[in-house]
Amino acid sequence: MLQRVLRPIVAEFQPDWPVLSAADRATVREASLSDTVRAIRGAPPHFRAAVTLLALAAAAAMAVRGTAAGLGGPFRSFERLVRSLTLLSVFEHPAVKDALRVERGPDRQARMRALRADGVLR
């Protein structure tokens, strides 16, 4: 249920930059939805319940207003949380890291482990 409710909100919160191919954009959007939902499911129950209620209300407001942004009041914290989680996931996605020419996490880990094993200290 949470995934269904958050889908349009997470889609709205996708950044315009960096520019990705349509296929990559769709992949990143799905991954960020999945990451956001998993993060909220891992939150303490009282937070999870509040976020779920606010998500339902924000989705309803979005259906009327066309946007989930700028709702104000308790929705300010909700928007910040969902937008933060979405953006974190987007900019940690391998396709976006490639677009930014940032070393992917596993590659960096492997390189640093090799440096340490070789006794090279940066």
Place this chain on the structure above:
Amino acid sequence: MRGGARPAGPAGSGWAPHRIGGPATLSCDVLVIGSGAGGASVAATLVEAGRDVLMLDEGAHLDAAHAPASVPESFRRMWRGSGILAALGTPPVAYAEGRCVGGGTEINSAIFQRAPDTLLDDWAKRYRIAEFGAAALGPYYDRAAKVVNATPPPPDAGLPTDILRRGGAALGWKVVELDRGTRRCVGTNYCSLGCPTGGKQSMTATQIPDALSGGLRLIADCRAARLRLRGGRVVEVTAQARGADGRRHRVVLRPREVFVCAGAIHSPALLRRSGLTRCVGDTLRLHPTLKATALFDEVLDAHDARLPLTAISEFMPDRRIGGSVTQPGLLAMSLAEDWAERSWLMPEWRRCGQYYTMIRAAGTGTVRPLPLSAEPLVRYALTESDWTQLARGATELARVMFAAGARHVYPSIAGHPGWASPEEVLAQADAPLPRTRTSLMTIHLFSSLPPGERSDGVATDSFGRVSGVENLRIADASQIPEAPGVNPQATVMAMAYRNAEAFLAASGTKTRRTAFRERSAA
């Protein structure tokens, strides 16, 4: 291992905790609940003295070979509540805790700072804590520094570190180099994700494997739910374990002695769930932290450098200015505050750094368990003087950024237009911050079970023994009497060694106190 516990199999570090395979009843001499800086220090001390120690941790063990490779993965696997935690208030203060073997030491930056001598001596007097103060704790700090190999940063720590050095120099403000607990660190800059190389000297790299080789039994994925008391003693601890198959199993532990080391939130929550309420979870303190994003002309590439390893100490212990890990995803999270106005910074991410001002607040909070939930309700209220400190801190932070060459500085305040010059900063110097639009966070929580011999306001005696319970002791950040104004890990370890040695001395175990040993060696 008795009663259904079995080894989980080999891991990259050469050791692995046990996991529970079914309902179990376990007994031990000393049960240590929590494996962070406090729990690991207690376990190491007691095992060294020959005691039979069983340690539980609610989280899983991830060794360096299996460290998460992304921030979202780390939040899910190593951070409590997937990183979504907040002390409720105006504004709420987001906080972070580790939920893994090694606790917070696995997700912190391993910065090692002693609490100021003046504060330690003041706490000793005001809380009437016996054998406390700078001189008494000194040998324990020395021991902690040796265990984690606390060493100063390299001179070439990178541009994010130099920003603070040159900003401080330009303003004539004192700058301190931050010692860190590392050994052959290659600067991966993934400290808060779980160190992938073993360079960070967290508890899973130091005291836990040492204690395991000395006979410690460690069970991961096992959460202590309640202490059962009878006749002024803990007679049983009930826990819930998650087996390798994902199934939950009830575990009953029958220890002779118990050390609760579950941190400033979960130690008081466990005590309250168990019916112990006197001065428990009433005095939570923390370091409210205001972050800012600074844009420079030069490329910082902070994601590839070490995190800033200096701090502006000019205003310590009341306020400290330091730097945070900056990666594109974390930067985007910060800008989410006011995305419509700040998203233009993302394409400039290589020229951005994230810095903060942290205050030694006077405000206090509470920790209260919630029915049917493992997570307590945490509340926190800043005082008027805290808001004054934050406003000063925001001004000082912006000043030092501009002195270091920043072009724009954006504090974590929704709707704030940011500063474009030092003149703008001075024109608005120390202006009150908008309370509902200011985003605060912290990774430093403490003081929810303060020690001492006062008749009021303390939860334990001078050495962590809970009032009215003969065999229950505390050794974690909840014991730090008030906010220390510095990273708390060193103080947590020092106080844990002290509490563990006091327990050994009281129980007649033949062991020399650290202080005695160090004085003899000198």
